[in-house]
Amino acid sequence: MDGNGRWARKRGMPRFFGHKRGVDALVRTVQACADRGIRYLTVFAFSSENWKRPSDEVSGLMGLVLVAVSKYLSKLAGEGVRIRIVGDRTGVSDKVRDAWQQAEERTAHNSRITLSVAFNYGGRWDIVQACRQAMREGVPADALDEQVLARHMAMAYAPDPDLFIRTGGEVRISNFLLWQVAYSELVFSDVLWPDFGAAELDAALQSFARRDRRYGGVKTEVPPATAGSSLPATVRG
Numbered sequence: 172m173d174g175n176g177r178w179a180r181k182r183g184m185p186r187f188f189g190h191k192r193g194v195d196a197l198v199r200t201v202q203a204c205a206d207r208g209i210r211y212l213t214v215f216a217f218s219s220e221n222w223k224r225p226s227d228e229v230s231g232l233m234g235l236v237l238v239a240v241s242k243y244l245s246k247l248a249g250e251g252v253r254i255r256i257v258g259d260r261t262g263v264s265d266k267v268r269d270a271w272q273q274a275e276e277r278t279a280h281n282s283r284i285t286l287s288v289a290f291n292y293g294g295r296w297d298i299v300q301a302c303r304q305a306m307r308e309g310v311p312a313d314a315l316d317e318q319v320l321a322r323h324m325a326m327a328y329a330p331d332p333d334l335f336i337r338t339g340g341e342v343r344i345s346n347f348l349l350w351q352v353a354y355s356e357l358v359f360s361d362v363l364w365p366d367f368g369a370a371e372l373d374a375a376l377q378s379f380a381r382r383d384r385r386y387g388g389v390k391t392e393v394p395p396a397t398a399g400s401s402l403p404a405t406v407r408g
Contacts, residue, residue: 297350
């Protein structure tokens, strides 16, 4: 969800206002995904590298977690959204961890769409923690294959993403879901995240529908009657 700071600067406002509007964009996008039958949406809210940002911005982002849970949790819970937090929880305050726990417990029985929020997360961290978990469980080196490691990844509960969307005009992965996006279709949008909504989501879905996903195989011919008809089950943004 890139471009919050630039969105604010273009309007002569502090970066934090962009982050606040970014939360509104997230709620819009969750609703749009649910309306389109997408079962999993994962968003990169705070990376393990974002601690390098100015301390006042980091503090504001932590406070924004509390505001977002207070403002939107009832709405999302009522619309069948299940919330799961993915990332290293040891680096955040007790208040933030308590807010996450509240969101997860309140929505645990929902099944319309699973919203995974990657917070204090990094793709390299995820691979390392998966290896450490497997080692703690006594998995021998010869038995540590892709299937075993996948079961220890932070998002083992979800399928790998079909579609990866990055907003804000940047064209890179930035340490997000490095293991999981091996065969994802990538869409890079110039739209700044606070302006993202249903129209931009539909444009990404239309691009996805035109892709030929071969997974290392040969090109397949798509019957005219079904070309462009598929929707991804999982979206990462």
